[in-house]
Amino acid sequence: xxxxxxxxxxxxxxxxxxxxxxxxxxxxxxxxxxxxxxxxxxxxxxxxxxxxxxxxxxxxxxxxxxxxxxxxxxxxxxxxxxxxxxxxxxxxxxxxxxxxxxxxxxxxxxxxxxxxxxxxxxxxxxxxxxxxxxxxxxxxxxxxxxxxxxxxxxxxxxxxxxxxxxxxxxxxxxxxxxxxxxxxxxxxxxxxxxxxxxxxxxxxx
Numbered sequence: 001x002x003x004x005x006x007x008x009x010x011x012x013x014x015x016x017x018x019x020x021x022x023x024x025x026x027x028x029x030x031x032x033x034x035x036x037x038x039x040x041x042x043x044x045x046x047x048x049x050x051x052x053x054x055x056x057x058x059x060x061x062x063x064x065x066x067x068x069x070x071x072x073x074x075x076x077x078x079x080x081x082x083x084x085x086x087x088x089x090x091x092x093x094x095x096x097x098x099x100x101x102x103x104x105x106x107x108x109x110x111x112x113x114x115x116x117x118x119x120x121x122x123x124x125x126x127x128x129x130x131x132x133x134x135x136x137x138x139x140x141x142x143x144x145x146x147x148x149x150x151x152x153x154x155x156x157x158x159x160x161x162x163x164x165x166x167x168x169x170x171x172x173x174x175x176x177x178x179x180x181x182x183x184x185x186x187x188x189x190x191x192x193x194x195x196x197x198x199x200x201x202x203x204x205x
Contacts, residue, residue: 003142007116018113020120021137021144023158027118030133031169033131040176044119049148050171051156053101054164057092058100063161088163102121102162104170105137105144135161196203 002009010017015162028035039048055063068085091097110116120136127134137144140157147155 003107003145006136006141007113008141008145009184014109017109017111018116019107019109019115019145019152020139022108022120022123022134023125023137023144024104024127024132024160025134025135025138027162027166027170030131031166031167033172036170037174038130038173039123041127042119042122044122046111046119046123047107048146049103049105050167050169051103051105051147051153052162052164052171053159055099055101057098060092060161061089063099064092088170092163098164100164100167101159102167103147103156103159105148105157107145107148111112135203137162 001011007018007020008017036048038160039046046130063083066083068089071085088097092099106123108116110119112154124134137157143155143157146152147157
């Protein structure tokens, strides 16, 4: 395995694979369950990793108040953001939500560097369409890659504060129903084409 400034290379026994990393610079103003589902239709191979470490209530309060002070000291005109922070502080104090350190990374894989650039742009465009601003993982590429592997929790780069409600909506764990090979009414005599890069077992109509 080799890392460069923008991409990585994995030499397998059966060939070579290249990868690039994406991290989140800024999330959308609102989250919703299933907002990440559009990535399921992306015509490329990728791995998404999210992790969440709960903060104590006092630590979370300090983080919210610090963000609110920064907005006020910068004379920021985003009144709605300050109101959202007040609501978040109220929900946190009443125990309806929690706050924690959130990590999000995407590794895009491709058999060539040329297709890797196109596939990375495909994922970036899909994220932009749902209001998430991605940035390439360059300096943090090796740490972001290793952080996707079990046991490397301490290597997570670019952690940010996020509410538990936002986290469960970002990590909805949605997928396509795979169908079933056995005990189907008509058996499994064929496959139906679907616009996704995986085999789905469906009996053709």
